[in-house]
Amino acid sequence: MPYPIENRPADLRERMYFPEIIRGIGVLTKHFLRNLFLTRDKNPDVLERRRGELWSDNATLQYPEERAPYPPGYRGLHRLVPREDGKPRCVACYMCATACPAQCIYIEAGEYPDDPIEKYPVKFVIDELRCIVCGFCVEACPKDAIRMDSGEHTPPSYERGAQIWDEKRLLRGPPISYQYDPWLRRGSPSIPADKLEEMRARAKPFPTVATDEYAQTPGFSVRALAQEAKERAARPK
Amino acid sequence: MNRLIGMVVLIGAVVAGLVGLSAAFYLAAGGLAWVFAEYLGAPPSFGAAIANVVTLMLVVMMISGSLLTVAERKWSAMMQNRIGANRIKVLGSALGGIPFLAADALKMLTKESAPPRGRTRVLYEMAPALAFAPVFALFAIIPLGPPIPLGAIVDSAAGALGSAGVALQVASPDAGLLYIFAISSLAVYGTSLAGWASNNKLALLGGVRASSQMISYEVSLGLSLVGTMLAYRTLRLEEMVTAQGLAVLGPVPALGILLQPVGFLIFFASAFAETKRAPFDLPEGESEIVGYFVEYSGMKFGLMFLAEFVEIVVLSAIITAVFLGGWHPIVVSTEWLRQTVTPLWFGAICGGAFLAKMIVLMWLQLTIRWLLPRFRFDQIQKLCWKILLPAAIANIFITAGALLLDPSMQLLAWIGVATIVIIGAITAAVGRAPAPGEHDHAAAHAVAGH
Numbered sequence: 001m002p003y004p005i006e007n008r009p010a011d012l013r014e015r016m017y018f019p020e021i022i023r024g025i026g027v028l029t030k031h032f033l034r035n036l037f038l039t040r041d042k043n044p045d046v047l048e049r050r051r052g053e054l055w056s057d058n059a060t061l062q063y064p065e066e067r068a069p070y071p072p073g074y075r076g077l078h079r080l081v082p083r084e085d086g087k088p089r090c091v092a093c094y095m096c097a098t099a100c101p102a103q104c105i106y107i108e109a110g111e112y113p114d115d116p117i118e119k120y121p122v123k124f125v126i127d128e129l130r131c132i133v134c135g136f137c138v139e140a141c142p143k144d145a146i147r148m149d150s151g152e153h154t155p156p157s158y159e160r161g162a163q164i165w166d167e168k169r170l171l172r173g174p175p176i177s178y179q180y181d182p183w184l185r186r187g188s189p190s191i192p193a194d195k196l197e198e199m200r201a202r203a204k205p206f207p208t209v210a211t212d213e214y215a216q217t218p219g220f221s222v223r224a225l226a227q228e229a230k231e232r233a234a235r236p237k
Numbered sequence: 238m239n240r241l242i243g244m245v246v247l248i249g250a251v252v253a254g255l256v257g258l259s260a261a262f263y264l265a266a267g268g269l270a271w272v273f274a275e276y277l278g279a280p281p282s283f284g285a286a287i288a289n290v291v292t293l294m295l296v297v298m299m300i301s302g303s304l305l306t307v308a309e310r311k312w313s314a315m316m317q318n319r320i321g322a323n324r325i326k327v328l329g330s331a332l333g334g335i336p337f338l339a340a341d342a343l344k345m346l347t348k349e350s351a352p353p354r355g356r357t358r359v360l361y362e363m364a365p366a367l368a369f370a371p372v373f374a375l376f377a378i379i380p381l382g383p384p385i386p387l388g389a390i391v392d393s394a395a396g397a398l399g400s401a402g403v404a405l406q407v408a409s410p411d412a413g414l415l416y417i418f419a420i421s422s423l424a425v426y427g428t429s430l431a432g433w434a435s436n437n438k439l440a441l442l443g444g445v446r447a448s449s450q451m452i453s454y455e456v457s458l459g460l461s462l463v464g465t466m467l468a469y470r471t472l473r474l475e476e477m478v479t480a481q482g483l484a485v486l487g488p489v490p491a492l493g494i495l496l497q498p499v500g501f502l503i504f505f506a507s508a509f510a511e512t513k514r515a516p517f518d519l520p521e522g523e524s525e526i527v528g529y530f531v532e533y534s535g536m537k538f539g540l541m542f543l544a545e546f547v548e549i550v551v552l553s554a555i556i557t558a559v560f561l562g563g564w565h566p567i568v569v570s571t572e573w574l575r576q577t578v579t580p581l582w583f584g585a586i587c588g589g590a591f592l593a594k595m596i597v598l599m600w601l602q603l604t605i606r607w608l609l610p611r612f613r614f615d616q617i618q619k620l621c622w623k624i625l626l627p628a629a630i631a632n633i634f635i636t637a638g639a640l641l642l643d644p645s646m647q648l649l650a651w652i653g654v655a656t657i658v659i660i661g662a663i664t665a666a667v668g669r670a671p672a673p674g675e676h677d678h679a680a681a682h683a684v685a686g687h
Contacts, residue, residue, distance in 0.1 A: 021608065028608055031315065039240040058319065
């Protein structure tokens with residue numbers, strides 16, 4: 001926090017130098033003793049930490065053990081959203097691969113042998129080294145089948161090959177069903193009847209407004225910024 | 238709260254450990270003295286000195302010197318609200334960063350030695366040893382513990398042999414403090430030769446800076462202790478320590494810091510400059526010239542690095558002996574303690590008190606190192622020649638005058654008390670205290686461009 005310091009020449013006491021050093025030792029001693037005797041709050045959310053009083057002033061985040069949570073709108077590692085029966089929601093429409101500016105998505109479509117209509121990705125590979133984390137694939141997906149809501153970044157690796165994520169590694173996270181999912185509306189031979197009922201019961205209405213609850217960072221909104229800009233432009237100069 | 242209890246227990250354990258360590262040192266010194274006297278007919282001081290070389294100079298000095306490398310990281314972290322080195326874990330516990338000691342040693346010892354072309358070979362190889370050896374030798378005259386009769390340590394020693402005193406002190410030359418001045422002035426050779434022999438401009442610059450700084454500060458270093466020599470009428474450190482146990486103002490013992498507060502400050506500042514650590518670290522000056530050891534790698538660098546920390550240990554020991562009452566445990570009366578416990582435990586407690594004082598002083602030196610930024614070179618020379626030197630000379634005259642008027646040291650003690658009170662009052666007086674508040678912050682916003 002900047003604050004103005006009156007810029008006057010040093011007075012006699014300061015020019016004697018030693019008293020100021022003794023005072024400085026006092027300040028360091030205070031910090032030393034506090035951090036020696038008092039416990040450090042290990043809350044990974046550093047701003048929420050208890051400090052002062054009976055707690056150490058330490059604000060260090062011990063990284064591998066304590067990780068700062070990413071904000072809710074964080075575009076993290078991709079995941080293929082599964083259905084409740086463990087299969088991907090993806091219908092291999094290639095829209096994400098088409099939208100991808102880095103061309104890092106490779107899809108091979110296949111068909112369920114027992115279902116004449118549905119397609120599914122036999123191969124769904126994302127090269128995380130080429131990915132520029134723009135999120136266009138998430139925007140493009142008509143089935144909400146690919147998301148970047150895993151809240152983690154791509155884990156580092158020693159080999160390039162480990163950065164190529166296939167459908168087996170990408171398919172994870174909580175399953176999602178919508179009421180308008182075709183396999184729920186007309187049923188699918190690949191889904192057992194009782195499982196289908198359960199999925200239907202859990203299904204959510206498909207969002208009609210393009211708001212993504214996972215991409216809403218509190219206190220930050222593209223729309224609000226746009227509104228502000230519009231008002232600024234409309235204001236008479 | 239758990240940490241609070243844990244730390245209090247730990248500190249208690251450290252103090253108890255120091256006492257136990259001193260007891261072990263006494264046992265070693267007494268045992269070896271008895272063996273040499275009994276089987277070789279040597280005087281008891283002979284065996285005790287050999288044992289003390291091993292225990293005091295190798296165990297105490299080297300271990301505390303190397304522990305300080307870890308302490309510097311951890312303590313500076315605590316002063317700066319950080320955590321500090323804790324990534325090496327033994328069985329899941331960081332152990333306060335102590336495993337870093339092993340890692341550092343391993344690194345230093347296995348690192349490739351990359352000597353520069355065009356070096357002056359003999360001097361280049363000799364410089365680390367020349368930097369380290371004088372510091373190492375300084376510890377020889379530190380009286381770590383009081384003399385206790387050999388009979389109290391070894392039961393089978395009797396008669397004249399049994400009443401011979403065994404002290405935790407390697408050597409006690411008559412020259413005493415002069416030995417310290419003589420040896421510590423040799424330390425400059427290591428640094429300036431390292432700078433000269435490396436065939437490197439930056440190293441040479443570091444060596445030149447080191448020599449000019451160390452030679453300047455040797456003057457005030459020597460003069461600052463003249464007051465103590467006058468007051469205690471001796472040069473021998475163990476006699477100074479004994480004299481500091483005598484009461485001067487009522488029950489208050491005649492501590493050096495009480496009689497010579499100005500001398501203490503001057504000596505501390507000068508000796509700090511001799512250790513070449515911040516704020517006097519111009520010879521190293523990592524950010525401008527890398528320093529006189531820029532061309533050294535591996536354990537040769539490690540030796541110079543360690544010499545600095547050993548210098549801290551030695552400086553703490555000298556200050557403890559000369560100014561802080563040496564092995565007298567100030568909190569309890571030495572005489573009362575001598576009559577209450579057995580001689581061995583008396584010696585052990587006194588030795589523990591000395592070590593505890595040393596630890597506090599080492600901590601103080603690290604605190605100052607993290608408190609102040611590096612001085613400019615002209616500031617260093619100005620501090621030495623224009624402030625410390627005149628102050629030291631004035632201190633000598635005032636001390637000598639006070640002792641002429643009142644040989645019982647009472648007047649000197651009163652002058653010292655007055656000085657301490659004045660320094661304390663000036664320190665406590667309100668100076669420029671930046672107190673950022675709402676108002677100040679608002680004012681900052683009002684500044685154009687903010």
